Amino acid sequence: xxxxxxxNQLTATPVFDLAVIGxxxxxxxxxxDAATRGYKVALFEAHDFAKGTSSRATKLVHGGVRYLxxxxxSLVREALRERAVLLRNAPHIAQALAFVMPSYKWxxxxxxxxxxxxxxxxxxxxxxxxxxxxxxxxxxDRLPQVQSGGLRGGVQYWDGQFDDARLALAIARTAxxxxxxxxxxxxxxxxxxxxxxxxxxxxxxxxxxxxFDVNAQCVIxxxxxxxxxxxxQDAAESGTKIDPLVKPSQGVHLVVDRxxxxxxxxxxxxxxxxxxxxxAVPWLGRVxxxxxxxxxxxxxxxxxxxDQEVDFILQESARYLTKAPQRSDxxxxxxGLRPLVRPQRSRSGKSKQISREHSILISESGLVxxxxxxxxxxxxxxxxxxxxxxxAGLLAQNGKACLTSDCRLVxxxxxxxxxxxxxxxxxxxxxxxxxGPHSYGSEQSxxxxxxxxxxxxxxxxxxxxxxxxxxxxxxxxxxxVLARRSRLLFTDAQxxxxxxxxxxxxxxxxxIQEPQLAAFKAMAQHYLLSxxxx
Ligand SMILES: Cc1cc2nc3c(=O)[nH]c(=O)nc-3n(C[C@H](O)[C@H](O)[C@H](O)COP(=O)(O)OP(=O)(O)OC[C@H]3O[C@@H](n4cnc5c(N)ncnc54)[C@H](O)[C@@H]3O)c2cc1C
Numbered sequence: 049x050x051x052x053x054x055x056n057q058l059t060a061t062p063v064f065d066l067a068v069i070g071x072x073x074x075x076x077x078x079x080x081d082a083a084t085r086g087y088k089v090a091l092f093e094a095h096d097f098a099k100g101t102s103s104r105a106t107k108l109v110h111g112g113v114r115y116l117x118x119x120x121x122s123l124v125r126e127a128l129r130e131r132a133v134l135l136r137n138a139p140h141i142a143q144a145l146a147f148v149m150p151s152y153k154w155x156x157x158x159x160x161x162x163x164x165x166x167x168x169x170x171x172x173x174x175x176x177x178x179x180x181x182x183x184x185x186x187x188x189d190r191l192p193q194v195q196s197g198g199l200r201g202g203v204q205y206w207d208g209q210f211d212d213a214r215l216a217l218a219i220a221r222t223a224x225x226x227x228x229x230x231x232x233x234x235x236x237x238x239x240x241x242x243x244x245x246x247x248x249x250x251x252x253x254x255x256x257x258x259x260f261d262v263n264a265q266c267v268i269x270x271x272x273x274x275x276x277x278x279x280x281q282d283a284a285e286s287g288t289k290i291d292p293l294v295k296p297s298q299g300v301h302l303v304v305d306r307x308x309x310x311x312x313x314x315x316x317x318x319x320x321x322x323x324x325x326x327x328a329v330p331w332l333g334r335v336x337x338x339x340x341x342x343x344x345x346x347x348x349x350x351x352x353x354x355d356q357e358v359d360f361i362l363q364e365s366a367r368y369l370t371k372a373p374q375r376s377d378x379x380x381x382x383x384g385l386r387p388l389v390r391p392q393r394s395r396s397g398k399s400k401q402i403s404r405e406h407s408i409l410i411s412e413s414g415l416v417x418x419x420x421x422x423x424x425x426x427x428x429x430x431x432x433x434x435x436x437x438x439x440a441g442l443l444a445q446n447g448k449a450c451l452t453s454d455c456r457l458v459x460x461x462x463x464x465x466x467x468x469x470x471x472x473x474x475x476x477x478x479x480x481x482x483x484g485p486h487s488y489g490s491e492q493s494x495x496x497x498x499x500x501x502x503x504x505x506x507x508x509x510x511x512x513x514x515x516x517x518x519x520x521x522x523x524x525x526x527x528x529v530l531a532r533r534s535r536l537l538f539t540d541a542q543x544x545x546x547x548x549x550x551x552x553x554x555x556x557x558x559x560i561q562e563p564q565l566a567a568f569k570a571m572a573q574h575y576l577l578s579x580x581x582x
Contacts, residue, residue: 147206
């Protein structure tokens with residue numbers, strides 16, 4: 049469906065059941081849940097889908113090994129269940145991956161091994177592989193690049209990895225398939241109230257400047273680290289003030305080539321020198337190193353890495369890898385802001401100690417705010433939001449229960465025959481390799497029929513993929529294509545910059561009036577290490 053048709057639906061619908069503000073993991077999950085239950089849904093994203101935190105994760109579908117260490121077993125059990133659901137419902141976007149923890153102290157292997165066996169036990173029927181004790185040679189077979197001096201063995205366990213931005217797109221497309229109006233580049237400018245009750249919102253199509261007044265029974269604020277701005281607007285209507293809900297924490301990732309981690313295994317360092325977790329994860333033909341956890345007070349759309357954060361990741365990686373990564377090895381640096389929920393009482397303290405669990409609040413006017421959590425649990429968070437709306441009478445009961453645990457996302461092979469027709473690799477480890485047609489799951493044949501299917505701009509990005517992004521995946525700008533349909537900006541920022549002119553001309557041939565080439569070139573500088581520092 050064309051963008052103009054989606055916009056027309058805004059005027060053609062007198063009242064939506066649900067209006068969702070924010071097109072990241074949280075908002076998209078809520079839209080999909082409501083749409084599959086038959087509610088009339090509109091979702092508004094001010095920029096592009098997953099432009100915020102939801103394209104900047106470490107790409108792990110995980111139960112949370114560190115929550116295990118904190119003893120938060122119910123959180124781990126729930127996330128492990130959701131891990132299995134996600135791997136089943138989007139096998140072309142989320143896949144199992146083996147992680148190896150090398151041990152250099154005698155007590156590490158038994159301690160971590162027993163902890164990870166508990167992790168397997170908590171997964172129960174959702175387990176995706178068994179924890180295994182490794183001798184030093186077995187560690188080196190899997191991770192030939194780790195330091196061998198003093199290596200005592202290690203532990204291998206299983207979690208998942210995914211492509212966060214492409215998962216967001218698949219959820220948006222699936223929600224639309226179930227009748228939702230999902231709009232990127234459509235910012236919510238204000239909330240509309242009547243007699244102090246929230247009745248809808250005013251949004252602006254950022255391309256045309258056209259403004260729409262939308263009526264909705266229930267409005268969900270799923271704007272991630274930006275939720276407090278929307279809450280403040282809501283409270284101002286009745287002359288009150290809010291207590292901030294979110295304490296943002298910044299996480300930096302560096303990307304290097306596969307010579308630093310050549311085999312299809314991720315490295316996990318459970319405790320760095322300052323007590324954090326460090327990952328080295330093979331992803332789309334590169335290796336992601338990260339991350340950090342730095343509290344900040346502001347919430348920029350494009351946060352920048354500080355020199356200290358970059359140095360921390362390089363130094364910690366060098367302690368475990370035989371070839372120490374240098375600044376000159378970094379192909380891309382990206383930064384995300386975690387929407388950590390502030391503890392109820394103490395608002396000081398380090399962000400490492402703040403819970404990753406989500407929070408759902410209903411304001412006096414009826415605005416439902418949801419934030420926190422993690423990508424892995426987006427589906428179950430959405431289910432809880434819908435239940436909260438039903439319990440509060442903000443959404444009329446229609447007798448339909450949550451359906452999303454069995455809802456295959458767009459691109460998932462639907463039958464065994466489809467699965468056979470799809471490249472077999474699409475259901476195994478394609479996320480480790482560079483992106484390619486296999487990333488499109490059951491839509492590979494659709495992709496192969498578009499003009500330019502054999503014209504490669506670089507490994508993993510064809511002209512047809514750019515056209516597919518415009519025709520089926522809501523891409524409007526060069527950035528949308530190079531950052532979130534293809535992930536080139538995240539895997540090789542220089543290469544993304546070099547290809548941006550070509551991408552812009554393909555977009556123009558697809559009738560995109562303003563592909564925003566200059567804006568992309570300026571923004572992409574932030575992903576080059578020379579462009580970092582706050
Ligand atoms: C460094 C880091 C690593 C992480 N790693 C993992 C991981 O490996 N696995 C995992 O499960 N989770 C991970 N997470 C957590 C996960 O990424 C987040 O929990 C999740 O992406 C939050 O999604 P969200 O939709 O709440 O926020 P966002 O993705 O930020 O979405 C909010 C959206 O609201 C939009 N918006 C704001 N104001 C308006 C408005 N007025 N009108 C319309 N739209 C508006 C924004 O543009 C934005 O797109 C990580 C997070 C970080 C920061």
